[in-house]
Amino acid sequence: VRGGNLSGTHSYQSLVHSTFGQIGYLIVSALQFLYPFITMISYNIITGDTLTKVFMRIQGVGPGNILTERHFVILMSTLLFTLPLSLYRDIAKLGKVSLLSMLLTLAILITVVVRAATLGPQIPASDDAWVFTRWNAIRAVAVMSFAFICHHNSFMIYGSLQEPTLSSWSLVTHVSVGSAVLVSAVFAAAGYATFTDYTQGEVFENYYRNDNLATFGRFCYGVSMITTFPLECFVTREVISNVFFKGELSNTSHVIITLVIISAATAISLSYDCLGIVLELNGVLSAIPLMFIFPSACFLKLSDGRWFRGENLISSIILVAGVCVMINFSRCLLISVTIGLCPRAVVETHQFQKKKRKGNPHVILDGPCSSVAEFSLIGQTK
Numbered sequence: 001v002r003g004g005n006l007s008g009t010h011s012y013q014s015l016v017h018s019t020f021g022q023i024g025y026l027i028v029s030a031l032q033f034l035y036p037f038i039t040m041i042s043y044n045i046i047t048g049d050t051l052t053k054v055f056m057r058i059q060g061v062g063p064g065n066i067l068t069e070r071h072f073v074i075l076m077s078t079l080l081f082t083l084p085l086s087l088y089r090d091i092a093k094l095g096k097v098s099l100l101s102m103l104l105t106l107a108i109l110i111t112v113v114v115r116a117a118t119l120g121p122q123i124p125a126s127d128d129a130w131v132f133t134r135w136n137a138i139r140a141v142a143v144m145s146f147a148f149i150c151h152h153n154s155f156m157i158y159g160s161l162q163e164p165t166l167s168s169w170s171l172v173t174h175v176s177v178g179s180a181v182l183v184s185a186v187f188a189a190a191g192y193a194t195f196t197d198y199t200q201g202e203v204f205e206n207y208y209r210n211d212n213l214a215t216f217g218r219f220c221y222g223v224s225m226i227t228t229f230p231l232e233c234f235v236t237r238e239v240i241s242n243v244f245f246k247g248e249l250s251n252t253s254h255v256i257i258t259l260v261i262i263s264a265a266t267a268i269s270l271s272y273d274c275l276g277i278v279l280e281l282n283g284v285l286s287a288i289p290l291m292f293i294f295p296s297a298c299f300l301k302l303s304d305g306r307w308f309r310g311e312n313l314i315s316s317i318i319l320v321a322g323v324c325v326m327i328n329f330s331r332c333l334l335i336s337v338t339i340g341l342c343p344r345a346v347v348e349t350h351q352f353q354k355k356k357r358k359g360n361p362h363v364i365l366d367g368p369c370s371s372v373a374e375f376s377l378i379g380q381t382k
Contacts, residue, residue: 001158001169003295006302011155012290013242019298026243028294032152033239035286036232037265039146042278043225043232044269048074050204050222057215071270078266081226086233086258091153092160094234097227104224108203109183111217115207116190126197141325145287146279148180152290153235202275236261277333284329292322 004010007018012032017025048070055067066072085097150157158169192199195206204221207214237257241249249257272278296319300307307316 001154002166003298003302004155005166006299010159011242012152012294013239015298016294019301024294028290029239029243031286031290031294033236035149035152035282035290036235037261038278038282038286039232040229040236040262040265041269041272042275042282043229044074044078044266045273045275045278046202046225047077047222048269049202049273049275050218050225051077053204053209054215054219054222056209057212070273074266074269077222077226078262082229082233083258083262085227085230086237086262087255088230089254091156091231091234094230097230101224101227104220104227105183107220108217108224109186111213111220112187112194112203113190114213115211116194119207120194123195123198129196141283141288141329143279143283144184145291145325146283147184148177149287149291150177151295153231156234156238233258233261280329280333284326284333288322288326288329292318292325296322 003019004015007015009015009018013025013029016028051073052068052070055061055065055073056063058067061067085094088094157172158164161168161172187203191203191206198206200206204214204218207217209215237249237254240257240261241247245253296315299315300312300319303312303315305312307313
């Protein structure tokens with residue numbers, strides 16, 4: 001936003017265009033489209049994986065019932081909720097929906113914390129459970145970048161403020177991101193303290209399916225994803241509008257583009273269900289450049305003075321860190337894709353053995369651990 005004020009622009013794309021020309025504009029437009037689009041896919045995957053387990057708790061609904069089919073759940077949630085909400089033209093109309101999403105996040109947080117206190121002591125800690133960091137810690141950066149990126153819709157929210165000034169924007173930014181950090185940290189600490197190295201990447205995959213409190217948490221989790229989905233659709237539609245329609249969409253074009261975007265995201269989420277790879281791919285491919293590289297590069301080019309002096313120093317550090325993380329994580333992701341490693345697939349194979357302790361209705365899972373950042377992903381508040 002400061003870069004936009006320096007260049008006299010009012011969107012992320014126009015800021016990059018004024019700074020790096022047409023090539024930079026096209027690159028950032030592609031990234032701005034890819035990030036929310038892949039995010040929409042991940043939200044659908046989470047919705048399908050989570051709500052099917054909730055419906056299985058309904059009396060009379062068992063394996064084989066249509067309500068336990070992830071394809072049916074994704075399709076119905078799209079038709080009944082995400083599509084109608086995404087058809088709004090004004091992002092301010094989603095204010096109440098965003099409030100609901102925040103309240104649901106609070107409910108999920110309480111669920112995880114309560115289970116940490118009641119279930120955690122019954123699960124023996126894994127070997128080296130409290131080692132501070134490991135060789136694969138770099139992968140957490142990409143996942144956390146996915147969770148905390150808000151740059152792609154910052155100008156939209158900045159323009160929706162009653163008083164769009166840098167001081168009011170600074171207040172909104174620090175309060176919202178600060179609260180998201182707090183929520184995410186509590187999620188990570190409570191979740192990992194409960195299951196240590198048995199922790200799976202998708203939050204509620206860690207709990208037994210007959211756990212009523214976890215079922216409530218799963219319901220809140222799924223609904224939260226549904227209510228967050230339209231915000232990402234707004235961004236993808238705005239990118240297409242700016243690139244191909246000069247920012248002006250007729251009512252017909254608005255509806256058609258929305259249908260095409262949601263149909264494509266839904267089709268991919270129906271055919272692919274490896275959430276871990278989707279999150280990591282989105283982090284390295286879109287989130288890191290949009291979050292670390294482009295904003296810092298634009299600000300440094302627009303600002304006076306040397307890169308490593310004064311207020312430019314922080315931007316320089318962020319830029320260098322972003323490039324290093326992107327290079328290193330691209331290598332890790334390439335290895336995972338090459339060998340076909342999928343966190344979800346691992347959970348469903350013999351590599352995880354289910355154990356029940358006497359008197360404990362919860363499942364303990366043995367196998368490779370996910371990063372703490374993956375567990376805390378639900379802490380995002382966009």
